[in-house]
Amino acid sequence: MQMIDNTCEKEYSCEETFALLDEYIELSLTNKEAAALMPLVKQHIGMCPDCREEFEALLLAMQGQSPSLP
Numbered sequence: 001m002q003m004i005d006n007t008c009e010k011e012y013s014c015e016e017t018f019a020l021l022d023e024y025i026e027l028s029l030t031n032k033e034a035a036a037l038m039p040l041v042k043q044h045i046g047m048c049p050d051c052r053e054e055f056e057a058l059l060l061a062m063q064g065q066s067p068s069l070p
């Protein structure tokens, strides 16, 4: 993995995204405008498979659905 050092004005790192995932998911569960309120999180999740995976796992957990867990 290569760190690309062109942090433009509007991009979150994985760390920043991860720190906001909880909040973002909570928002998206209670408020359909999560993506509008935190567009950079959505953007990062859209680009980063790692964070998307984490997002989906957390989302499932917070929804109380864990179909494939023992």
Ligand SMILES: [Zn+2]
Pocket (backbone or CB within 6 Å): 013, 014, 015, 017, 044, 048, 049, 050, 051
């Ligand atoms: Zn990421």
